[in-house]
Amino acid sequence: MRPPRQGEVRVMQVTIVDAFTQTPGAGNRAGVVLDAAGLDAAAMQRIAAAVGASETAFLLSPPGESLVRLRYFTPTDEIDFCGHATVATFHLLAERGLLGRSGTYRLECAAGTLDVELEPVGAKGSRVWIVTPRNPFLESPVPVEQVMALVGGTAAMVDPSLPVRRNAHRLMIPLRRQADVWELAPKGGALAELLAPHGVKGVYVFTRETREAGSVAHSRYFVPGLGVAEDPVTGSASGPLGMYLASHGVVALPAGGGTVRARIEQGDAIGKPGRVEVEVTGSAGQPERARIGGVAVTVLEGTLRA
Structure with missing residues (x-):
């Protein structure tokens, strides 16, 4: 793709994919641009804002190569890694026959180079497995009482048997009950203002009280610092949650x-249920690696003038 001339409007092909579900309208919606090699960051940001999904992925490498290079943008910012947009992109590449339905690949993004595996599911689909970036779990830089007040809850909702932790740009807060998780209604502007001085962009709340017997946690993720009021289903947080739960014995490693x-369940509270499979490797209380796995469904293909 040649670089655009100044002031030129380009017609881009954009595909809308719902990830962590096989039901259109559920899960987490991503925009995918497969022909992004000639776009600069400003153009990608304009496209992501126009698409309006929580994240849009831009493919920079030629489709069909085993090394897949991606950049990710929310409607307001570029981010290092996005789980559901990665699932959406690899799903689309496999669906179009640009990658095999099974096989191992490498993902290159701002967070580093990550391993990706495609696992056949059903007659035509694939589950995308991604090794998630590993970041340390740190003490919260802000009092949990202040955070809970701004997400619409109280400190009494917090599960005292598990710690509040910071991981990368998010706070992870365990709550006692699923009803507490569903009750939350964040004050986005005030929450972003509280967290911004500490480099924190969002709050990921979860509970061990789940809707389905086979699940280990039920969650919601509020990310006002990245222009996302609530992310429906978050792969990039689910991998760290798997590590966290394994560290504290909730997920039992041999x-x-x-x-x-x-x-991990997410999205149910806002009518967009999705399910993230998490695979944790390590020994009891000492997880070493996490992968997230998810399926997806293509919803819409069209053109965007940007």
């Missing part, structure tokens, strides 16, 4: 080392 799988 004493001698091994791999376990669990499922």
